Amino acid sequence: MTQPELSIELTGLGMKNPVILAAGILGTTGASLKRIAGSGVGAVITKSIGTIPEKGHPNPSLVALECGLLNAMGLPNPSYKEFNDELATAKEGDVPVIVSIFGSHPDEFSEIIEGLEGADAFELNLSCPHSQQYGAAVGTDPVLVEKITKAAKTTASVPIWVKLTPNVTDIVTIGEAASRGGADAVVAINTIRSMAIDIHSGYPILGNLYGGLSGAAIRPVAVKCVYDLYRALDIPVIGVGGVSKWEDAVEMMMAGASAVQIGSAIYDNFTIFSEISEALFTFLKSRDLNLGDIIGIAHKKVKQ
Amino acid sequence: MKPVNAVIKEVIKETPTITTLIFDIKPDAIPGQFVMVWIRGVDEVPMALSHPNSITVQRVGDASETLSNMKPGDSIGLRGPFGNGFELTGQRIMIIAGGVGAAPLLPLAHQLRLRDAKISILLGAKTSKELLFEEQFSRSGELKAATDDGSKGYHGVITGLMDKYDLNSFDMFYVCGPEMMMRAVLDMLHVNGLENRSQFSLHRYFKCGIGVCGSCTIDPWGLRVCKDGPVFYGDILLNSELGKYHRDVTGKKIMF
Ligand SMILES: Cc1cc2nc3c(=O)[nH]c(=O)nc-3n(C[C@H](O)[C@H](O)[C@H](O)COP(=O)(O)OP(=O)(O)OC[C@H]3O[C@@H](n4cnc5c(N)ncnc54)[C@H](O)[C@@H]3O)c2cc1C
Ligand SMILES: Cc1cc2nc3c(=O)[nH]c(=O)nc-3n(C[C@H](O)[C@H](O)[C@H](O)COP(=O)(O)O)c2cc1C
Numbered sequence: 001m002t003q004p005e006l007s008i009e010l011t012g013l014g015m016k017n018p019v020i021l022a023a024g025i026l027g028t029t030g031a032s033l034k035r036i037a038g039s040g041v042g043a044v045i046t047k048s049i050g051t052i053p054e055k056g057h058p059n060p061s062l063v064a065l066e067c068g069l070l071n072a073m074g075l076p077n078p079s080y081k082e083f084n085d086e087l088a089t090a091k092e093g094d095v096p097v098i099v100s101i102f103g104s105h106p107d108e109f110s111e112i113i114e115g116l117e118g119a120d121a122f123e124l125n126l127s128c129p130h131s132q133q134y135g136a137a138v139g140t141d142p143v144l145v146e147k148i149t150k151a152a153k154t155t156a157s158v159p160i161w162v163k164l165t166p167n168v169t170d171i172v173t174i175g176e177a178a179s180r181g182g183a184d185a186v187v188a189i190n191t192i193r194s195m196a197i198d199i200h201s202g203y204p205i206l207g208n209l210y211g212g213l214s215g216a217a218i219r220p221v222a223v224k225c226v227y228d229l230y231r232a233l234d235i236p237v238i239g240v241g242g243v244s245k246w247e248d249a250v251e252m253m254m255a256g257a258s259a260v261q262i263g264s265a266i267y268d269n270f271t272i273f274s275e276i277s278e279a280l281f282t283f284l285k286s287r288d289l290n291l292g293d294i295i296g297i298a299h300k301k302v303k304q
Numbered sequence: 305m306k307p308v309n310a311v312i313k314e315v316i317k318e319t320p321t322i323t324t325l326i327f328d329i330k331p332d333a334i335p336g337q338f339v340m341v342w343i344r345g346v347d348e349v350p351m352a353l354s355h356p357n358s359i360t361v362q363r364v365g366d367a368s369e370t371l372s373n374m375k376p377g378d379s380i381g382l383r384g385p386f387g388n389g390f391e392l393t394g395q396r397i398m399i400i401a402g403g404v405g406a407a408p409l410l411p412l413a414h415q416l417r418l419r420d421a422k423i424s425i426l427l428g429a430k431t432s433k434e435l436l437f438e439e440q441f442s443r444s445g446e447l448k449a450a451t452d453d454g455s456k457g458y459h460g461v462i463t464g465l466m467d468k469y470d471l472n473s474f475d476m477f478y479v480c481g482p483e484m485m486m487r488a489v490l491d492m493l494h495v496n497g498l499e500n501r502s503q504f505s506l507h508r509y510f511k512c513g514i515g516v517c518g519s520c521t522i523d524p525w526g527l528r529v530c531k532d533g534p535v536f537y538g539d540i541l542l543n544s545e546l547g548k549y550h551r552d553v554t555g556k557k558i559m560f
């Protein structure tokens with residue numbers, strides 16, 4: 001029996017395994033990213049970075065519900081100008097560092113890409129559900145998605161991943177727009193628009209009133225989005241949403257994900273990345289399979 | 305968990321700038337853990353528990369101002385308790401408290417006293433009227449005060465008071481106060497090779513409070529003050545950003 005190979009090449013980036021830290025989770029500082037890089041992850045993604053400093057939404061900005069995390073951070077970031085130092089530190093971590101970026105206009109994406117040195121790839125955040133002018137506000141319009149992707153592709157010399165919002169009628173339309181714009185991969189999904197209310201007072205809990213849901217509750221939604229995108233697109237799909245166990249990672253890959261990202265699950269488990277990639281290895285080995293054998297396998301089991 | 309509702313039972317003006325709010329619930333916490341205090345419609349901020357059922361707030365901005373003006377019957381939301389809390393260990397103890405930093409150290413002193421520890425408390429503030437919990441601390445051990453203006457006790461910074469002790473005779477130092485004070489204490493302990501016998505409760509800007517968002521991480525190891533801390537041993541902090549810089553709400557470095 002041969003050993004399964006966990007290392008992958010994804011949009012030209014070499015990774016020792018297909019388990020990636022999702023954007024906005026412990027990605028504020030270089031030191032934090034470096035710490036996670038040392039915990040068995042295949043690659044890390046930074047907090048989303050914009051053109052000007054943002055304070056984010058007022059607190060409370062996150063609440064842990066029984067079914068998942070509800071957050072409205074509001075894209076706090078010090079701007080790309082202040083982020084170069086953090087990026088340099090993150091790069092000491094020996095895994096690819098993908099910089100998540102956001103903006104409201106194609107030119108802003110180009111400005112950030114030009115202003116940041118050393119990113120191994122960029123992930124365009126066209127999907128934050130609780131920002132007035134950024135994120136999903138642009139990510140629901142296929143024309144704008146194509147333009148932004150094209151602008152980013154033209155400016156960047158590294159791969160461009162486009163992160164999609166599930167808060168649309170048909171995610172495939174948006175995925176196709178990204179693909180037309182030249183995206184090297186799409187990432188699905190960002191959080192799902194949602195809300196929680198304090199029954200003692202009637203106040204919405206989040207400072208921003210509503211936010212985005214992540215964690216276990218959204219996994220079946222993410223699996224379906226990945227499934228649909230895999231079928232429609234020729235570029236790799238990266239799956240994210242509610243992965244907290246190796247079984248979840250396998251499921252996401254069977255739906256069509258070339259790699260998975262993990263965010264919320266780090267909440268109760270800091271060693272999750274090495275645990276999942278080790279268990280993935282054991283699973284593949286026990287069945288004499290390779291990663292390529294499971295990616296998108298669900299599509300082969302159904303009559304098209 | 306959603307925030308739990310806590311109704312204010314009693315409000316105590318401790319000093320001209322510091323107020324204790326006693327509420328109707330007792331979060332099951334160990335000393336040094338904190339709660340995220342939601343002032344509905346205003347903000348949510350981390351606060352240490354100063355007693356099993358209280359927080360003690362210094363007025364510095366919007367959130368703390370609103371809390372300071374609360375009346376019995378008003379309510380707040382509490383998430384937590386979160387964070388690691390102090391490790392209770394040793395028999396000969398020095399507690400070093402500056403300003404509102406005395407808040408997490410008071411329940412610690414009570415618990416250590418129950419374990420029959422011999423405790424010296426060094427309590428510092430700008431001026432005598434701002435000394436916090438002087439009487440309550442005195443019940444747990446021997447207390448010495450230091451004030452910047454000399455209006456009570458030792459005239460000067462708290463490290464000057466530390467100088468008067470044989471530091472090597474202590475098993476553990478517990479410290480909380482303004483950042484530059486904590487740095488000075490750490491440096492002094494380091495000169496004596498005692499940093500591994502000290503625990504510091506740190507203070508950074510928090511958003512999530514549960515170790516997910518990354519706003520509170522400190523250099524150079526990326527430790528999360530809200531989850532890996534807020535209490536850290538001195539040897540871990542020695543070569544850290546403590547006393548050099550912190551990050552503001554955007555994540556930008558601000559030098560002290
Ligand atoms: C784990 C932890 C425990 C804490 N426990 C307590 C506690 O028991 N009691 C308590 O009063 N505070 C405590 N704090 C600090 C507290 O959470 C807030 O920083 C404080 O209430 C500021 O909120 P604000 O909106 O009132 O002020 P902001 O509007 O945030 O700040 C107003 C101004 O005050 C300055 N400022 C902010 N915080 C402080 C401060 N602590 N000291 C001096 N200047 C400051 C700011 O730089 C700003 O210029 C704790 C913090 C942490 C991380
Ligand atoms: C606290 C928090 C902050 C986030 N910040 C970002 C962000 O800055 N950019 C982004 O593209 N996604 C952000 N996300 C979304 C995650 O990257 C991810 O898409 C989502 O949480 C689903 O994955 P999960 O269930 O594994 O967390 C954030 C999520 C959380 C919980």
Ligand code: FES
Nearest residue numbers: 511513517518530
């Ligand atoms: S405040 Fe979010 S990680 Fe500490």
